[in-house]
Amino acid sequence: MNNEKIWKYINGELPEEEKASVLRWIKEKPERIAEYHRLKRDFSFSGSSDHITDESIARHYDTLLGRIQASGKKINGLFTELLKYAAVVALTFLTAYYIFSHSDQSSKDSSKVLLTQVETMAGQSSKVTLPDGTAVWLNSASSLTYAADFGQHGQREVTLQGEAFFDVTRDTLKPFKVSTSEMVVKVLGTSFNMEAYDGSDVVTTLVEGKVQINSPGGTKLSDLKPGEQITLSLATNKLEIKEVDTRYYASWKDGYIILNNVRLEDIAPKLERFYNVNMVLKNKRVKDIVINGRGLRNMPVDQLMRVLKMTYGLDYKIESSLEEITKITVY
Known part of the structure; x- marks a missing residue:
């Protein structure tokens, strides 16, 4: 073969x-x-x-x-x-770079903008260092896109789909912008986590510094201070700002999962991305189980399920096949 x-x-x-x-x-x-x-x-x-x-x-x-x-x-x-x-x-798969061209149809000259896209598959994470020294940790099933001449023309702009933690190099002359389909975050130099998966609420958590939250059209929505989190609900199109313990939202980049009073149903989508599995919660009892604890992010999923079984009294079945991703039924 x-x-x-x-x-x-x-x-x-x-x-x-x-x-x-x-x-x-x-x-x-x-x-x-x-x-x-x-x-x-x-x-x-x-x-x-x-x-x-x-x-x-x-x-x-x-x-x-x-x-x-x-x-x-x-x-x-x-x-x-x-x-x-x-x-x-x-x-x-962890740091896959794709270079492609985008033709500007508004000009008679077919000028091309070279873009770099970094992608992670489900179950993986990756650290990327941008040309200006900014460090970006990409979480599972995420992508980051930026111009090949990033930062050379007065702007530092990236587009995010998925989740990433940014440690932005300070440059007062060149603001740093992270764009998603629903929100734009503008910073000078700061550390923050951002979640923007397709079909999910957009969540930005500020660890250090200051960020400005804008709409895709450029309208200012709010400023964030360290320890604050802003959530844009896709269902209501409303913003909510609250104070949080940032450890729970940034620990994944250091290889840990920290959970604090989180329902199993609420954390299941993140676990599915972390481990590249499909979780099926069979009844309301297991959906409402409140999880607390800390573990290694690369803990094998069967070991994680054994811990959950011993701690919370749930049962589970793991099914693997050649054609489909691993299915975990919890009941």
């Missing part, structure tokens, strides 16, 4: 007819199925990565291979090659 096909299968890029042949190959032997599930877990629970280098790929490959060898299982040469591709996929 062509190694490129295996990589594209893991990456979800194969057409259906080719995907079927790779799937048949995996299903031919139980050990292939077992190792495939191991790889899927490694993709989802590998934590965060700052930069992709040959050395980091080699280290990730050695880690995956070492785990399999430690189990005492034998692997064939083809699967060894698959592990190499898996190491590349697991790392490149």
Whole structure:
């Protein structure tokens, strides 16, 4: 089998007819199925990565291979090659850069604006350093887009879909703007967390400094002070500002999950993104369970569920398949 096909299968890029042949190959032997599930877990629970280098790929490959060898299982040469591709996929998904062009139709000259887009897949996070030194931590299933000549023409502007924590380099001459479909945050130099997933409320939490909240059209909506959080409700189109403990909203970038009196139903969407799983809460009792605690963000999901079971008395079932993401039923 062509190694490129295996990589594209893991990456979800194969057409259906080719995907079927790779799937048949995996299903031919139980050990292939077992190792495939191991790889899927490694993709989802590998934590965060700052930069992709040959050395980091080699280290990730050695880690995956070492785990399999430690189990005492034998692997064939083809699967060894698959592990190499898996190491590349697991790392490149964390900080995948895509350069593309946008033509300006309003001008006779077809001027092009080069953009850089950084994406993270579900279950992954990544740290990005922008040209001005600003550090951005991207959470699961998020993307950040900015001009290739970022900061060179008096503006520092990025577009966010998903969740990110920003530690902005101060520059009084070049304001920093984060745009979403519903809100624009304008800062000079500050630290804040912003959530802007499709179909969800937009939430900005200020840790340090000062930010100005604007509408997409440029109308000023509010200012934020450290320790304040502003939420734009998509259902009511209203703004709410309140004081919060910022640790609960910024801890994910440091590899922790901190929960404080959060209903399981309310935190479930975030856990789904963290672990790249589908959670089904079967009844009102489990939906209303209030969760408190702190854990490692890269804790395997089966370990997390065991802790929740022992602490809150819930039960669960984990179902994995080759075709779909892992399903966790809680009851």
